[in-house]
Amino acid sequence: MSDNQNLLAEQRRALILDEVRRRGGVRVNELTRKLNVSDMTVRRDLDALARMGVVEKVHGGAVPVAEASTYEPGFEAKSGLELSAKEDIAKAAAAMAAPGTAIGLAGGTTAFALAQQLLEVPDLTVVTNSVRVADVFYTAQRSAALGGAAPRPGAATVVLTGGVRTPSDTLVGPVADAAVRSLHFDVLFLGVHGISVEAGLSTPNLAEAETNRHFVRSARRVVVVADHTKWGTVGLSSFASLDQVDALVTDPGLPAGARAEIAEYLPELVVAGEPAEAASEF
Secondary structure, eight states: OOOOTTOOHHHHHHHHHHHHHHHSOEEHHHHHHHHTOOHHHHHHHHHHHHHHTSEEEETTEEEEOOOOTTOOOOHHHHHTSSHHHHHHHHHHHHTTOOTTOEEEEOOSHHHHHHHHHHTTSTTOEEEESBHHHHHHHHHHHHHHHHTTOOOOTTOOEEEEOOOEEOTTSBEESHHHHHHHHTOOBSEEEEOOSEEETTTEEEESOHHHHHHHHHHHHTBSSEEEEOOGGGBTOOOSEEEEOGGGOSEEEEOTTSOHHHHHHHHTTOSEEEETTSOHHHHHTO
């Protein structure tokens, strides 16, 4: 951990969460020394992480929460985690979206970050089952209209599937499935709850798993956007194997061992924030 007391709260909490998960628990006095911050600052950070449901506070410190394979945190809880990593991943993934193409954009907080970057890619047709993702595009268009500006040339055409809303604000079920399987995407950008060699891509929501299967089958190219904390996580239902994925866009926190495993299955690994040659060494 860095001894930089000027770390942003989000960066500091991400470091704390990594330490908790890596070691199986941390003590407040250890964190104050490593982060060079006050006892009160560390306790506030642990309070925030506990509210997100990712750590459990114990006397003198915190331990990781053992998540059941059926546990699905809400959008707000997930949106506060790994913000910097998600932003870097979104920027790298947006460069993989060619102007004038049809893309699928499944739900999740990383997909939400990606949607904001895709606003600058002209003439996209975006199909999504995420209420939050659709709102990114709709809000941008409404803001331009309210400001008296002419419609921006090349603004995306957005198709929002119907369906039943999950805790992550994605639409799933038969209506969403029917919409997705009738379409064809040049590229699918897919956030995941978990990714591993054994389980492939997985989610705790059975209906979402089925909708994601249709997304994968309808895409010519599948790009998974997932920060390093998703590696090794397994949800209740698998919906795709690693050999169905064309590329993974992740962050530098992904361990070397995981990169070596991924290289055996995926044609392309993009580590956002690292030089291309550094990612390709594994």
